[in-house]
Amino acid sequence: MASGDVNARLLKAEAERLGFLACGIAKAEFLEREAPRLEQWLRQGKHGRMGYMANHFDLRLDPRRLLPGARSVISLAYNYHTDGVQEDPEAPKVSTYAFGRDYHKVIKKRLEPLMDFIQERFGDVAMRSFVDSAPVLEKAWAERAGIGWRGKHTNVIRQGQGSYFFLCEIIVDLELEPDAPATDHCGTCRRCIEACPTDAITPYGVDGSRCISYLTIELKESIPEEFAGKMENWAFGCDICQQVCPWNRFSTLHTEPEFDPRPELLALTKDEWYGMTEVLFDRLFEGSAVKRTKYEGLQRNVRFLGR
Ligand code: SF4
Ligand code: SF4
Known part of the structure; x- marks a missing residue:
């Protein structure tokens, strides 16, 4: 062996x-x-x-x-x-991991x-x-x-x-040669901390109860009032801290066909988001992680952004 x-x-x-x-x-x-x-x-x-x-x-x-x-x-x-982006800059945003x-x-x-x-x-x-x-x-x-x-x-x-x-x-249960642990290369950078709209980054920790990802996906009750006007138009998840991270300049595009963005999702306008019916929700997000919020959850998020 x-x-x-x-x-x-x-x-x-x-x-x-x-x-x-x-x-x-x-x-x-x-x-x-x-x-x-x-x-x-x-x-x-x-x-x-x-x-x-x-x-x-x-x-x-x-x-x-x-x-x-x-x-x-x-x-x-x-x-x-x-590299897929939602076409209407005013449309409520979905984290890119959930595009496919x-x-x-x-x-x-x-x-x-x-x-x-x-x-x-x-x-x-x-x-x-x-x-x-x-x-x-x-x-x-x-x-x-x-x-x-x-x-x-x-x-x-x-x-x-x-x-x-x-x-x-x-x-x-197989013995495999372990790798050396990764070392930290954040250095003095604070971009994610400064860019986080809800001050959720502690740092090296995230206060889950303040993070937009949690508020839009995990939270079952109403989004607390203190976050009104701070959601930066995110309706499902939030990519801000990753978008501003300098290391993501090196990201390469995925090659997974199942993650390809749904063209209908990218094309959805702000008005279509606000007028979304359950039928459209089911069609758009069939087999997508967005289904986790259910129709009512996504509606709650969109309504909260519109206030
Ligand atoms: S995902 Fe958004 S809200 Fe959560 S820590 Fe990152 S920037 Fe802040
Ligand atoms: S933006 Fe990236 S490199 Fe900078 S502190 Fe945050 S995680 Fe580290």
């Missing part, structure tokens, strides 16, 4: 061949450094009403609780960067051949995959696996490639 080093190289080559932007490996162990941070973040209520963030506390910190006998965490990045098909489904599908490869190449390997899944602290794993560092806005940034990518993980 090949060594962990050779296996890691084979795996990374296959991940690249399958279209992943990056693949790194970390040892499956207790996330010592993250434990107190996560506890404090939850204690301070920075998860807002995202109750699920408080669940699975132990599971999140130790991958061996998710997969008995786990030896390695494979962290993968999948590019979603697009729901990434959960797309990435799950893209992970399958990589998992098949692991099975065929390395024998009977027990594994579990996760795509933006609550029990896994994916940013911490990406950092440990050398994918990139957590910027002051907390998104993972990859040197020379920016931050417009999704993260996913495969936990395996």
